[in-house]
Amino acid sequence: LPTSIRNLFSLEKLDLSFNKFSGEFPWSTGNFSSLKLLDLRSCSFWGKVPHSIGNFTRLQFLYLGLNNFSGDILGSIGNLRSLEVIHIANGTIELDVLLTCWKNLEVLGLSLNRLSVLTKATSNTTSQKIQYIGLRSCNLTKFPNFLENQSHLVVLDLSDNKIQGKVPKWLLDPNMHNLNALNLSHNLLTGFDQHPVLLPGNIGDLVTFDLSSNNLQGPLPVPPLGTVNYLASNNSLTGEIPSWICNLNILESLVLSHNNLSGLLPQCLGNFSDELSVLDLQRNNFFGTIPNTFIKESRLGVIDLSHNLFQGRIPRSLINCSKLEFLSLGNNQISDTFPSWLGTLPKLNVLILRSNIFYGVIEEPRTGCGFSKLRIIDLSNNRFTGKLPSKSFLCWNAMKIVNTSELRYLQDVLSSKGRMMTYKKIPDILAGIILSNNRFVGAIPASIANLKGLQLTFLEFFNVSDNYLTGPIPQGKQFATFDNTSFDGNSGLCGKPLSKGCESGEAATNEDHTEGSEESLFSGASDWKIILTGYAGGLVAGLVLGFNFSTGIIGWILEKLGTQRKATRRRRRRRD
Template identity: 75%
Template structure:
């Protein structure tokens, strides 16, 4: 009969459980698994060795291994942590939890038998305690991914040199994102058992020591995102077992690669953003095992052709030789921003490429036939964006890729002409914006039933949209066709399964009404229909969409009044509404101002669609939709009348308010002075009367102000931002007096409100 776990260890585990927040809420929030939920003391004998992720020695019953990675743990881990009582532990993994910026407790010294310690991604901070150097049995140490905003884990006292000296048995060392702020110590060469080293983003400086060549068992070396300088030491050529080398984002010399040719086992090398230029050494020809090559953001120019041709022509042979033993052999070639002017010919024989990135170069002419070869069945990412390409050297234009693959194509920002290239049915992202493509969207679009992003904006495309456009893919989240010549009506075929989040059809020739089936798009966040010929009333019915925060309807033929909500509230997530240049009438939607809750929030975080939707190696896509405004109401050039309701003061987060060129009347409400986040206020060309409220001086962020062409009079507010506005912002209001005008007020100069901030 196997021994039960010891009472003191059982008690320590339960105590640790009770001191952590762990449960269904964090499982939902962090997509983790609450392992400790199964740790329950029961009546009678309790064997903690039977609990999930607790492992005991079969002979002694002592807990020797504890794997609580990604277990929904939250809370500080400090000197009172009961884990330090598990003195027989040999293996401890607490990765991917949240220890709330606490420090590694010095009591870790009690775990003197540890050979494996993983605290990566646990939101730790502060200095690594010197007690960790007493864990002389450590074979694997991982403290990476603890770059907490405003604080980092530090290795300075003790120093990196001290750690290397004391932990001489290490085989795996991952200090990624740890603040070391020193040179790589020379004694690192004494860790002769090392197979994995990651020093990514550690603030390392100086030169790479020659002693690193002593690590003859090393398989993986990552020293990227540092400030290392000089040449790679010749001794690196002794790392005959090395399979992956990452030198990216340093300041290394362009002739550093002389010794790399000896690394015959090397399968992946990353050396982007190293400021290399000129000719690369021909020693790269010796890397016959090379599968991944990332040389992005350097300036090799035409010399890249001569030195890479031989080695890369062997890549396909490697893939074929290993295809029977591995599920997928990744092949990545990254030549982004390398100052290329033509397609490198050595790529012509790479039929098994998975990822090819040639973006942000100056490649001219047509896309060659060999790159469109249907035999390139492994391709799942092709990025040719931001070049000078004019077309394709093959018709019809069929993009490569196997039907079973998930494929991304980015052909954007070129001078491509002719019809849209036909992608395989497995396409996930199809990006061809900012070019000169012509013709209609063909019927093959209806076959792309897993498409997530379709971005064809700023081309010369025309014709009617296919009726399937609203329902051909349940996965479609981004539909951007702005800046073309599409006509007719927008298909009314959007389904309840729609995942559409961004829809931009602005700057086209669409007519008719907004399709009512958009009410099915419950995930819609951005709706852009501006600059078309749409004739409809305001779509109040869209107010029930729970995520809708931007609606752009400018420059159409919208008409009528904006109906106020009768029951409840709509558009609670509204942050930007642009109804300018239409034919709206009636009063401003004063009741709606009470409903637009998102505009009531000051300093809201940036909207998601201002970020990159996709930014992976070889799969790059940016979707920057909105200028630097986060909350704006633009109702200019309509026929709104009446007064501005005081309810507008609820919109504390408002940054832009444009009511220019309407028939608004009454006084400018003093409550506008409470909208302290305002940066732009345009009330020009209306029928406002009375004075400019002195309270507007409190709008210290106001950069643009215009009340010209009204019936205003009296004292002009003085001081703060009003001292920066010129006369044009006040023009054609005959009753104004005071600075900056030459007309003085009868009662003398108005008092200046001093700025005491």
């Protein structure tokens, strides 16, 4: 940045935010005395902020965050009594004295700082006009006292701290009626000082609550009717999902995974909100049948009910969820035949039915093709019988990407009053077929060789172990990297990579003669490190404010990896 900028003596607004400057900012005593707005966010400036910044007494808006400034950034900033907005995202700040000076403050953004002596300032000595407070990752251990009676608060972000104990009554006060975003996630909270727990907020506004990743106990807190995102995963919450959930008719995300919730699901769960896009109830103790109430107008893109105690059949009304991309019902007690009718869903990418009581033959499609967008299917640990569905493999066109120009990212983007978030962002270059531990018979279909067009693959996994398959394993580039674990437990199989050779006339003919640099669709266990790296790069979860969502795909991958390793160890012990 040229030093001549210091000569602009009458400058009132200087906004250089989100550029690629470098070096030190040309501070100079007195030359910016007319400034009302200074925005240097995300500019890569470095060096010390001089005490002379305290001479910019007309300054109302100060943004210094996302730079590499050092020193006592706020040493003289107490003189800036006209400040309405302050955003500083690094440094050590003793905030008590400063809060008593900024009587006009409306926005306080100090996330990612090392704050000290913060809890002594009271609401009687600080601004009563604050609407936004961002104190994420500030090493807080208590709720700051100055928050009490901040009745104008619209956004409060205290996530990623070390706040212990219970949520105080004053934070749940009905006077906090302007609040439309409360983020208390990733702390050490154990409960609430008030019962029943009624979360604050304005019925007429769009409201987001993130209570996830704490140690909260007891029943679910009751949100206001205007709630859009209700996030309470990774706690120790108990009880049922109450009937009040049926009144949240603009809810977009309901994430209650990894708790101790139980009981039957409310019958309204599939139709209480036309806006619901994410339903994540995995790893609880829900039982009974899944409500058969999903409506045609459904916007559901993600449904994860895995790791519960559900029984009965898959609800046929899921056919109405035309926007569904991710469906995980694994690790329940569902007893049903293969849901071939789900193949008509135009966007379904991930189908996980593992570890249930699915049974019967997987019928070949009579007309047309189903599951054309499918990239990951896990049917392991069930009771499927009959031959592998060779025609179905031909229909899975999403596993036949020919070149990198066709690659894109699947994502479910939600919008809440201008705030964008992405629940899951799944690279198109993921592919996996897991059919292990069933009762399939016959040969591995030659049609598997048609799934060969991928040039870049982060997950190429194929597992048919522990079935009753027979005959030669298809050979060629796709199968060259498989290890024995993909085929173990099928005494009738022969050919590479197994040590058992095929007899004459039995040799596989499924050679892959495709030229070029294409890699196989399925590789062995050695590629798990690649998928974990590749998937993490493609995963985006969270709101601008730092709201966190569960990552079902990552959990599924880790679970498969652990299962595979355990199975390998068991087989090795048997061989020994």
